[in-house]
Amino acid sequence: MNSIVLKISNCYKSFCKSSNTVEVLKGVELTIKQGETVMLLGPSGSGKSTVLHVVAGLTPIDKGTIEVCGVNISECTEKQMLRIRRENIGFIFQDFRLLKGLTALENVMVPLFTVGKKYIEAESRSKNLLKMLELDHRMYHYPKHLSGGELQRLGIARALANSPQIILADEPTGNLDQKLAHGITKMLVSLPNKTDTSILMVTHNQQLTQYASRCVELVDGCLKARESCIY
Numbered sequence: 001m002n003s004i005v006l007k008i009s010n011c012y013k014s015f016c017k018s019s020n021t022v023e024v025l026k027g028v029e030l031t032i033k034q035g036e037t038v039m040l041l042g043p044s045g046s047g048k049s050t051v052l053h054v055v056a057g058l059t060p061i062d063k064g065t066i067e068v069c070g071v072n073i074s075e076c077t078e079k080q081m082l083r084i085r086r087e088n089i090g091f092i093f094q095d096f097r098l099l100k101g102l103t104a105l106e107n108v109m110v111p112l113f114t115v116g117k118k119y120i121e122a123e124s125r126s127k128n129l130l131k132m133l134e135l136d137h138r139m140y141h142y143p144k145h146l147s148g149g150e151l152q153r154l155g156i157a158r159a160l161a162n163s164p165q166i167i168l169a170d171e172p173t174g175n176l177d178q179k180l181a182h183g184i185t186k187m188l189v190s191l192p193n194k195t196d197t198s199i200l201m202v203t204h205n206q207q208l209t210q211y212a213s214r215c216v217e218l219v220d221g222c223l224k225a226r227e228s229c230i231y
């Protein structure tokens, strides 16, 4: 039986904006097993990015529990959380968050250094990933010289660097044209077959849901299963 890599139980999160409190997550439940690709849908502002951020320990929750690879992250110290983020989670940000002073190759190498990989090994793995994402001709370019689609693919390469157990992808194809969006999604969802990675991917692109094992939707702060992924 596949093991559980992510378990979100009764999770609540509110944000205070000036004098208002916005309740974003209101009892979110989600379990993802090894090798599953789950797509997360929902209108803009419904809290999709917040779900990914709380799972990665980037935003603290108000109530509930989140277990990543069997560890309750609310009980982790900052140091333990950093380790989980480096070793178990690959995050593809909606706004890339690349290091602008480093080349594409160096951006992919950074996570490998954080887990103690030697330069030669980090360089070789990073070059392979950039090749896989058809960015080999941009290896020595800085982020400011890359297109939106190239930046997105670079963010994906960096997220894959440490072969994470779970990839949290926040609209990883939002900046790509339809053809590239399908190509990148197919590449992402083929990873579980090769590596048993699990994926939680936010998307607005309903056509891409055909590649998911299942879909969930944020409705009024709770996650509901979507009966069908194909529209």
Ligand SMILES: Nc1ncnc2c1ncn2[C@@H]1O[C@H](COP(=O)(O)OP(=O)(O)OP(=O)(O)O)[C@@H](O)[C@H]1O
Residues within 6 Å of the ligand: 015, 016, 017, 022, 024, 042, 043, 044, 045, 046, 047, 048, 049, 050, 051, 094
């Ligand atoms: N750090 C924060 N401080 C205050 N409010 C926040 C913060 N992060 C998110 N929010 C608010 O929480 C709500 C959900 O935001 P979130 O970014 O998770 O939505 P989303 O579903 O990812 O939207 P989109 O599809 O536009 O990316 C929004 O009202 C947003 O303004």
Ligand SMILES: [Mg+2]
Residues within 6 Å of the ligand: 048, 049, 050, 094, 170
């Ligand atoms: Mg978002």
